[in-house]
Amino acid sequence: MKPERGMKYDHQSIEIKWQRTWEESGTFHCDHHSDKPKYYVLEMFPYPSGNIHMGHVRNYSIGDVVARFKRMQGFNVLHPMGWDAFGLPAENAAIKHGTHPAKWTFSNIDNMRSQLRRLGYSYDWRRELATCTPEYYRWEQQFFLRFFEKGLVYRKQAPQNWCPKCHTVLANEQVIEGLCWRCDSAVEQKNLTQWFLRITDYAEELLADLDKLEAGWPERVVSMQRNWIGKSIGAEIVFPLENADSSITVFTTRQDTVFGATFMSLAPEHPLVEQLIDGKPEAPAVRAFVERIRNMDRIVRQSDDLEKEGVFTGAYCVNPFTGRRMPIWVANFVLAEYGTGAVMAVPAHDQRDFEFARKYDLPMQVVIQPEGDALDTAAMQAAWTEAGLLVNSGDFDGLTNDAAKQKIADSLEASGKGRRTVNYRLRDWNISRQRYWGAPIPVVYCDTCGVVAEKDENLPVLLPLEVRTHEDGRSPLPDTPEFADCVCPKCGGKARRETDTMDTFVESSWYFARYTSASKDDGAFDPAALKYWMPVDQYIGGVEHAILHLLYSRFFVKALRDCGYMDLDEPFANLLTQGMVLKEGAKMSKSKGNVVDPTEMIARYGADTVRLFCLFAAPPERDFDWSDSGIEGSYRFIGRIWRLAEELSGVLAPVKACSATAADAATPQGKDLRNKEHATVRKAGADISDRFQFNTAIAAVMELVNALYLAKDELSGDEAGRRVLSSAVATVLTLLSPITPHIAEELWASIGNAGRITDEPWPQWSEEALARDEETIVVQINGKLRGRVSVPAGADAKAIEAAALSEPNVARHLEDVTVRKVVVIPGKLVNVVVS
RNA sequence: GCCGGGGUGGCGGAACUGGUAUACGCGCUGGUCUUAGAAGCCAGUGGUUCACACCAUGCGGGUUCAAUCCCCGCCCCCGGCACCA
Numbered sequence: 001m002k003p004e005r006g007m008k009y010d011h012q013s014i015e016i017k018w019q020r021t022w023e024e025s026g027t028f029h030c031d032h033h034s035d036k037p038k039y040y041v042l043e044m045f046p047y048p049s050g051n052i053h054m055g056h057v058r059n060y061s062i063g064d065v066v067a068r069f070k071r072m073q074g075f076n077v078l079h080p081m082g083w084d085a086f087g088l089p090a091e092n093a094a095i096k097h098g099t100h101p102a103k104w105t106f107s108n109i110d111n112m113r114s115q116l117r118r119l120g121y122s123y124d125w126r127r128e129l130a131t132c133t134p135e136y137y138r139w140e141q142q143f144f145l146r147f148f149e150k151g152l153v154y155r156k157q158a159p160q161n162w163c164p165k166c167h168t169v170l171a172n173e174q175v176i177e178g179l180c181w182r183c184d185s186a187v188e189q190k191n192l193t194q195w196f197l198r199i200t201d202y203a204e205e206l207l208a209d210l211d212k213l214e215a216g217w218p219e220r221v222v223s224m225q226r227n228w229i230g231k232s233i234g235a236e237i238v239f240p241l242e243n244a245d246s247s248i249t250v251f252t253t254r255q256d257t258v259f260g261a262t263f264m265s266l267a268p269e270h271p272l273v274e275q276l277i278d279g280k281p282e283a284p285a286v287r288a289f290v291e292r293i294r295n296m297d298r299i300v301r302q303s304d305d306l307e308k309e310g311v312f313t314g315a316y317c318v319n320p321f322t323g324r325r326m327p328i329w330v331a332n333f334v335l336a337e338y339g340t341g342a343v344m345a346v347p348a349h350d351q352r353d354f355e356f357a358r359k360y361d362l363p364m365q366v367v368i369q370p371e372g373d374a375l376d377t378a379a380m381q382a383a384w385t386e387a388g389l390l391v392n393s394g395d396f397d398g399l400t401n402d403a404a405k406q407k408i409a410d411s412l413e414a415s416g417k418g419r420r421t422v423n424y425r426l427r428d429w430n431i432s433r434q435r436y437w438g439a440p441i442p443v444v445y446c447d448t449c450g451v452v453a454e455k456d457e458n459l460p461v462l463l464p465l466e467v468r469t470h471e472d473g474r475s476p477l478p479d480t481p482e483f484a485d486c487v488c489p490k491c492g493g494k495a496r497r498e499t500d501t502m503d504t505f506v507e508s509s510w511y512f513a514r515y516t517s518a519s520k521d522d523g524a525f526d527p528a529a530l531k532y533w534m535p536v537d538q539y540i541g542g543v544e545h546a547i548l549h550l551l552y553s554r555f556f557v558k559a560l561r562d563c564g565y566m567d568l569d570e571p572f573a574n575l576l577t578q579g580m581v582l583k584e585g586a587k588m589s590k591s592k593g594n595v596v597d598p599t600e601m602i603a604r605y606g607a608d609t610v611r612l613f614c615l616f617a618a619p620p621e622r623d624f625d626w627s628d629s630g631i632e633g634s635y636r637f638i639g640r641i642w643r644l645a646e647e648l649s650g651v652l653a654p655v656k657a658c659s660a661t662a663a664d665a666a667t668p669q670g671k672d673l674r675n676k677e678h679a680t681v682r683k684a685g686a687d688i689s690d691r692f693q694f695n696t697a698i699a700a701v702m703e704l705v706n707a708l709y710l711a712k713d714e715l716s717g718d719e720a721g722r723r724v725l726s727s728a729v730a731t732v733l734t735l736l737s738p739i740t741p742h743i744a745e746e747l748w749a750s751i752g753n754a755g756r757i758t759d760e761p762w763p764q765w766s767e768e769a770l771a772r773d774e775e776t777i778v779v780q781i782n783g784k785l786r787g788r789v790s791v792p793a794g795a796d797a798k799a800i801e802a803a804a805l806s807e808p809n810v811a812r813h814l815e816d817v818t819v820r821k822v823v824v825i826p827g828k829l830v831n832v833v834v835s
Numbered sequence: 836g837c838c839g840g841g842g843u844g845g846c847g848g849a850a851c852u853g854g855u856a857u858a859c860g861c862g863c864u865g866g867u868c869u870u871a872g873a874a875g876c877c878a879g880u881g882g883u884u885c886a887c888a889c890c891a892u893g894c895g896g897g898u899u900c901a902a903u904c905c906c907c908g909c910c911c912c913c914g915g916c917a918c919c920a
Binding site: 218219220221222223224226227228230232234250251252253254265302303306308331332333334335337338339342343344345346350351352353355423425543546547616617618619621622623624625627629630632633634636637639640643683686690691693695696698699700701702703706709710776778780782783784785788820821822823825828829831832833 | 848
């Protein structure tokens with residue numbers, strides 16, 4: 001490799017040259033036959049929207065530093081890249097521009113791949129995958145068949161979230177505050193028959209395993225998933241209907257208050273409502289009420305300040321503990337989709353029931369008494385929802401409400417009036433999408449056999465590429481007979497293929513495992529490779545996937561495990577959620593016109609500068625505001641290194657980082673620089689590996705470069721000094737090589753090194769080089785800084801104290817006061833306590 | 836309401852286990868080089884003050900020789916969940 005010596009810093013040609021070198025020599029290829037410890041680092045793969053944006057650059061630069069750093073530390077590193085290539089934007093663009101989604105997608109992939117290559121990321125490109133290819137989605141179809149056999153996937157008709165703009169249903173996780181996650185349209189409800197994955201079967205495990213992830217995942221993501229799963233421990237209680245055989249079952253977390261249940265509230269959608277009002281004079285009013293509530297806008301209906309309203313059904317049930325006759329109401333605040341859709345109303349101890357009872361003059365009964373107080377229903381301003389002792393509760397009187405929860409649950413189970421149960425907020429995952437550009441669901445509908453799963457040997461069910469797209473976005477698949485008309489795999493008769501496709505989140509729920517054997521064509525995974533590489537040691541991506549993708553992937557791994565595909569509980573051992581890249585405090589967007597285009601920045605400053613700035617501007621977890629003068633600063637720093645190497649070109653020898661010896665560093669300047677060199681290695685290594693604090697690691701290297709500038713003239717005069725300089729420069733380049741790999745490689749070569757810096761190990765600092773002859777001790781009086789003294793390293797407390805007290809400014813402050821105490825922290829400070 | 840995160844110079848941000856608050860960078864100021872400028876290099880840069888010194892990490896207390904850090908009580912900002920029974 002010929003270094004561009006004595007030239008101005010031509011980042012374009014340097015970077016392209018080294019990218020080609022790495023590529024041609026397969027530097028970042030890896031496989032699972034290795035004696036080294038493995039390390040799998042992965043960034044969330046992109047949707048091929050057309051161009052890389054600054055958020056991608058930040059995400060992938062973080063991942064690349066980790067990958068290169070771990071490689072230098074001796075790990076066998078898997079660092080792959082691919083494309084989340086099914087999805088709506090391809091279809092919408094295809095309709096808009098009259099092209100085919102496949103063509104649009106693959107040309108975007110080509111463009112984005114070259115943009116990523118231009119950034120010099122250390123991917124093993126042989127493992128690249130695109131989820132829209134049959135080579136990928138055929139395995140997903142196979143998983144579907146296994147899930148089908150196991151009952152993990154099922155069909156059901158239910159009201160579903162419908163995005164009118166995207167012409168498809170959405171999973172609960174894809175509805176953000178009533179709006180479509182993708183296009184922000186208000187989501188409607190539509191009754192449809194859809195395919196669901198039984199994620200709720202895994203609710204308990206998904207929740208419990210979060211404990212294992214606490215060490216490696218951000219607390220906030222763990223807590224968001226806990227919230228989303230929404231576990232409530234309580235009981236089901238059966239309330240028999242008056243004058244009828246049937247009953248109403250409620251879910252409650254407050255079975256301790258059951259003696260205070262004075263009426264019953266049902267959701268307007270509760271299936272029993274029609275039966276209860278049949279033939280009763282209240283029927284018309286109830287029907288009108290139910291109709292009105294059902295037709296309410298979803299957002300209005302779920303809003304906080306919606307007034308509590310209800311209507312009496314005319315029917316009664318019986319409290320199984322008190323025998324009290326309880327009127328049954330329909331209430332607008334009871335949710336059909338949570339619990340059983342029926343609530344035992346305890347107005348004295350639930351604020352909603354309290355308000356409802358006051359409004360409709362329904363009876364109240366206190367059953368929990370706060371200690372040292374006596375509640376009076378007539379005087380109560382609000383429900384008592386805190387702890388207390390049971391009253392008016394038969395045999396349970398006098399128990400604390402916590403104890404009563406257990407005793408009453410025991411009683412329920414003993415008497416058959418109910419049972420302990422756990423309720424989750426999590427709903428099953430609707431994976432059907434009424435769109436074209438997705439993986440076909442491998443199922444057919446046969447007139448004689450009904451719903452029939454495809455046979456394994458018929459996979460993949462190919463998504464036809466010859467289709468006529470509809471202007472309005474409707475899927476063309478139902479109108480494509482070559483696809484939709486098929487034969488039943490069971491009876492061979494005429495059948496119709498499922499024309500819904502799978503949610504694209506299904507593809508992203510297992511891609512990380514496919515990378516371990518991406519080109520395997522006789523199975524989804526190579527078991528040996530999978531076992532070797534998984535789990536992902538470090539996963540990096542945006543926090544917007546805290547629930548969606550990260551919850552689905554966790555579930556998918558557990559489901560695949562139970563189908564025998566893998567022996568793994570959790571896919572991602574450690575997670576880093578990086579913040580957004582903003583401009584002027586706002587998210588970059590075309591409509592705001594505040595987009596900073598990475599391609600332009602690379603053309604102007606080079607990939608190294610763009611990478612450096614993305615890592616230096618802020619710690620990775622935080623949002624950072626793009627700054628045009630900030631990137632200038634990063635460019636300046638790279639120029640400073642370039643000029644340093646240039647200026648010292650006759651002085652520097654090709655040596656390893658930290659190669660200068662104590663004998664080389666005999667002069668004070670030499671000693672200081674070597675000391676700084678080793679301190680920098682220690683700090684940068686700790687900052688990168690322990691905390692992903694790339695900004696402070698870079699700051700430390702900047703300090704070393706500053707020190708080099710100050711020391712270079714003094715040290716370049718003799719051989720020993722030159723060895724110290726050469727070593728420090730080698731260290732600068734080596735430490736920067738994961739961050740700015742191209743210039744590190746270029747200058748490494750220009751100094752005359754034979755190998756590549758990419759193959760250098762991470763340098764080792766030594767205790768001996770960090771040791772100093774003298775230490776600066778801070779002297780405080782009553783905790784206030786009054787002076788500094790220099791003492792020989794390792795001086796004892798007495799000597800330090802003596803030196804401190806004789807420091808002129810300190811001595812002056814001690815003149816008219818009494819010294820009460822002197823605190824000496826050797827190596828650090830002295831604090832003189834006076835009065 | 837519940838859960839989680841945060842509040843430090845003009846700005847982005849440092850400060851490891853309680854021990855020099857403001858590292859590093861941006862911006863600004865000055866010097867040097869130059870015919871001049873740019874770039875580079877060097878230096879300065881929290882506030883008040885001539886200075887000694889004093890005041891500063893959202894606010895108010897506390898513990899400690901010593902608090903950005905620990906404890907108690909508040910305020911504000913960001914994110915998630917939320918009529919969840």
